[in-house]
Amino acid sequence: MSVIVLPIESVYSQLSESLSSNSSVLLQAPPGAGKSTWLPLQLMLSGQFKKIVMLEPRRLAARNIANFLAQQLGEQVGEQIGLRIKQEAKVSSRTRLEIVTEGVLTRIIQQDPELDGIDLIIFDEFHERSLQADTALALSLESQSALRDDLKILVMSATLDSERYQQFLQCPLISSEGRSYPVEEMYVPLRSEREWLAAIPSVIHKAIEEQSGSILVFLPGQKEINFVAQNLGELGDNIDVVSLFGEQNKQQQQAAIAPAPQGKRKVVLTTNVAETSLTIEGVRVVIDCGKKRAAVYNLNTGVSELQTQSISKASAVQRAGRAGRIEPGVVYRLGEKTQFDRRIAHDLPQIKTSDISALMLEAKVWGAEVSALPLLDQPSPAQQEQATQLLQMLEVLDANGKLTPLGAQIHSFGTEPRHAHMILKAQQLEVDIPDITALACALVSLWEEGKQHNPDVVIALSAMLSRPTSSFKQAYQHWCKRLKIAKPAELPISAVPLLIALAYPDRIAKRRGQGFLMANGAGVKVNEQVWPVAEYLAIVSLGGEKGMQVFSATPLHIEELNAYLPYLISQQTVCEFDEKQLKFIHEDRERLGQITLSSKPSRAEIDTQARTQAWLSLIAKQGLSLFKSYGECEQLLTRLKLACKFYPDTFRDLSEHALIADLTWLYPYLEQVKQYDALTKLALKDALMSCLEWSQQQALEKLLPVKIQVPSGSNIKLTYQEEGPAKLSVRMQEVFGMLETPKLCEGRLPLLMELLSPAQRPLQLTQDLANFWGTSYKEVQKEMKGRYPKHFWPDDPANSVATNRVKSRM
Template sequence: MLPVQNIYQQLVTTLQSNPITLLQAPPGAGKSTWLPLQLMRDGHFKRIVMLEPRRLAARNIANYLAQCQNENVGQSVGLRVRGESKVSSNTRLEIVTEGMLTRMLQNDPELSDIDLLIFDEFHERSIAADTSLAFALETQSALRDDLTILLMSATLDTERYTQFFDCPVIQSSGRSYPIDEVYIPIKDESRWLDAIAPLIKQALNEQSGSALVFLPGQFEIVGVQQALNDLPSNCLVAILFGEQDKANQQAAIAPAPEGMRKVVLTTNVAETSLTIEGIRIVIDSGKRRAASYNLKTGVTELTTQSISRSSAVQRAGRAGRIESGVVYRLGSKQTFERRNSHDNPEILTSDISQLMLEAKQWGANISELTLLDTPTAQQCTQAMSLLTMLEAIDGKGKLTKLGSNMLGFGADIRLAHMLLKAQALEAELPGIYRLALYLVALLESRINSANELSLALHSQQQRPHPVFKQQLKYWQSRLKVTDSNSELNTEYLGLLVALAYPDRIAKKRGNGYLLANGAGADLNTDFWHNDDYLAIASMGGHKGTRIFAATALSPFELQDYLPHLFTTLTRCEFDEKTARFIHQDEVKLGAITLTSQPSKQKLDKTERAKAWLNLFTKQGFALFNEQPDAQQLLIRMSLASQFMPDTFPAISEQQLIETADDWLGVYLQDIKTLEQLKKFNYFEALQNCFDWPQQTALKALLPLRLTVPSGSNIKINYQLDGPAKLSVRMQEVYGLTSTPMLANGNLPLLMELLSPGKRSLQLTQDLAHFWASSYRDVQKEMKGRYPKHFWPDDPANSVATNRVKSKM
């Protein structure tokens, strides 16, 4: 009896009375297999759709459940993954991958006839899963109050999810057998891969049964496979990863022949919802390949990262599915315990362009979707920029017809844009569509070894890699294109790459390149390109700036096909190096300047003022000669906004720099030279940031000068942090019994009392206390040094003076 059977009735009751439910069940509980099948058989729901994060798991679950029904897939149990759809009018339980569920929702927001959505392995938190869940929640609240949602995983962040969704959680025990843990510390973390093959051999010697070895990707799998060529003859080595064809995947999953042991080298494709018979040893490298988005370059690169503790638990669970097992973890137990509890969700670490486009197709902004984690403003800005370059949205941010078609294409939106545009250009540019299919197959197969894309394509045409052949066959079949044996015409290759990666069009700059998105790029060490312009298809490496695959490009040939990328403008700015104005007519492609020549337009005052403002934005107030009164005014205005925010608007030096066009621009129109600009007195311009009543209030609350008892008008020195300061000769404040108040008592005044020779005698913020205490010591000393000046015994009640005794 499977553990999930023990909570089945409780779960059914909960599902029937709640719109959303969480099920936490360890590996082996039966949540991905027995549970959906039983829900279908019992007829609690008319039609169930279960989302699986990976195609391999989706196929295997669908096949297993169909076998349980003594049927083929496509009857009561259906399957829908990329390139494969097996459903019928009899289908009541459908296993789908994440992108498929999003398409189903976009095509039919009401999800007609579907009344239960199951999100399996929800802890993986892919962008596609977050997207489809957000849409499903909106469908549930606005269109289908009878739609039920079940989120399932072995390692859910239960407390957070129950609070966010305001829903109940059902917990099941697992059917996992006991699993021993063995930690293998390593001295040099950078050489972790070298330790894997010896560890596999150690585990095979110490344990019985077959082994499942978790590695980050195909590169590591191939390396370890080569290092295992001396295993005993009864040990078979199999490999398993997501891009394999179905036959090789099934061979890796199949149990070892009788009398044989199997070592399966896999990525995290085998981490969840997959049982490989005979496995009782798991060897965990503790690594995974995960998307890391570089906001500066706009490149999503796959980097090798340490897995979280929850992923490690999932992997270890593979060892205890059939019998008691053991997990060998590379690294110490202390290192393991320092890992994050859960992996970061993809929505915070990846390009969100697809999500943004999906949201626009859905009729919403990202901010309106119910998302567990919200992308940053930077991610949204980057996505808007890319979608505009891909013609998926217009200048107002609205979805275009092309953008809608790109979403329904079933490919990365960059490649969809390229294929759709190539298809439209085929009549004008014969052969471009066939070339586009080859390029998509090359990029999706990830087997390219040549930096020059044209060489890579010719190489694959002559000696195709199996994965490339599989991808090319898929796209030719999908788009109903019959291939020919003729040589590829790579004349249009630069245009195709630019259609897919317009932000990575690059212009040579020194030893590297400047990208259209403003980032810099470096050539790979063995890259032989020296072209002035490149179209880059693949980047990554340290800081995401290394060029891996590109082709030469003539940017002006793009103007007929991508005119929206080009901008004609007049640039007017002051060149600090040459100390002169630059007034040029330019053609730009993003951040790249393609042509620049002296402007034919007359330089007007407004343009010149903009140039001065740009210089001010760079240098700030340091651009102007020192102006104590203006500097003090800025401090007083800032203090006023701090102490009385209801009366005065917020003012700060940085804010003024950012909004200089509003308050300073008009004053700069008649300034013709840098010398004039430096001498410009910005007091009036700054003062007018406050209206007349505010200026009047400022003078009363934070006066520039203070009249002391002698009648002198003494300047106050303000500072942003700390008290204001009044430096005045002591004789001039006789008779003053308390320290003056500023800003309605909010700002203390520090009085610096000076000698007749203007040397500092005392600093005080409590004048009355000074008169009654330490003044006596000052009086004794000063009477002898300045006998002609007045030093009364009772200064608090004496007459102030700015004269010597003889002239009082």
């Protein structure tokens, strides 16, 4: 009888059978269960599958898992266990289990949609919900349904919204217990939330004193890691402090995760790179700051900004689990337990918070629209519109949204679309500007380096070229080798603005007032000390408050765009209304996105349709209050909204918001309007009533009348409100003989009667007239007889004749 070493073994038979009888399977297993190591190796050795591809979200985890599995077989990576990550591939004809990162898997599927020879794809740590993982899963499901009904998909994670995922995949769920030991939770209250980072060093000292074993400290990024390392003070000779983050090289990362030397302890300062699929030997204490650095897409600027955010409960559980991998452990969490309990259950998926241009490009190459892909979550229409505009500026899509030949080239280039566009266009400019391709390689290498010590890109690149870092030299050499060009002795540095314009056409900016206007329509701010006189900027990066601060850019001469990049500039005839001058502007403009480069009065006649569209744009911006008769129509608008509320099957939504969202009802009334004054005098009531058919107009008057006839014969105007009862203000004598309160909307809308004195002053509010006659009226009658003796105040108002006259004229 075999001994169960890992919990995943107890569900292996069930999992194997499920994979045999189902196209997809969902596996939920906590940290330490063996899902990332034992399971894929066992599936490979079982002979059930010819070749398995397993996706690991992080390069560090992918490399470590591949090395570990190869060691289990007594082999090197590249034999039965393969590894394929960015700029590193170790595979052979013997490879049966290939560990890949996200972009690699997407490329494999795009190059061979039938996935010839591959019969199982594993998605590990799928709860991280990166955009690339969602993309790869969508393409895998498409391939499975259309081309490979024998392809199996296994989605795995420690923390999943399992019911939702199971419903999406239409597959069985298999759950495994973890091998994790119990982890004690310790909460460290903070005097101020702002002081969380300053508190970390003292928490580390506290943990060292109270606990044994090595310590894993989760921090948002390198900046915080450096701060803590510099402020730890003396820890003792038996404690080593090391850092672990994604941008380190392979040797630095391996040193960080290696066991502490005999007789020593380690304090590992890390980002969420250590959150999943990674075991650091000797760690039994976790200190969790509860923060992470995440890219959040700013729809206004078109920039993904790195923001420090609170992590979800699921991420906190993952982090704490690192402490219980080898023995009982402890997690110190910053803040009160009540704060922890208020966290969201799961992190928002990247597809909801990111630039989706890469996803849209993959969809176009695949031959589908994003909305047609089987995605667990769909991006918003605003995200899709922004991505379309960017891909059109990068010449990936044409005006009709179709993939261009250059777009196909950019995709096959296998790198960031912006960088690919810049390099491919640089190659075309090589004849005019020698060595501009090498300059493009240097720029990409600078951006990949991620560190720029001067906001001006030209100065920063020149400094890097004169004193290059090892990683910059390695990247520069890689790009030159890939493009088969030699590194020239001197680069055409003056062409840097052109290259930035090729990579970031949406961020070309023109000075406007105290700031700049970008081609994508967003306003941004600059450090005037850096670019005091620049009229145009080629911007690379932005951030800060609302993502509006320019971090990296260089001045641009717009004449160069006309000479070398004319495709960026369009000619437009514009017809719009100037709200300040209250007149039409009809111009021929030269534009770069939302930037007007030059303009002149147009000689063409103003087109009626263009003028009408300009009026509609003005109305959409200013609202219906632009019309002088708006005040007279407010009650009509309220009645229309109430009609839709109480009779949605009879009346469509005619609220002011809905009317402005779709102004087609105003078209016929605007065609002959040529002046602003005539526009403001438009008969708004007639236009609004035209939204209703004749039968609806009749129903509106019956259900929600403008006036109501009272027993005296007077027609009294009603006042409606969107919430609450309608109101009828009427002199009390005019409703003598009325036995009950009138009904509106067949009794669905209450009516509040405001009964007035002969001088039109309020005497009583009631929604039950019959009850008022029998109760409170006596008090009112007594007072009114003394104040208005010439008026009729009967003892039995419910059965008396109504009047609008004094007693002598009745």
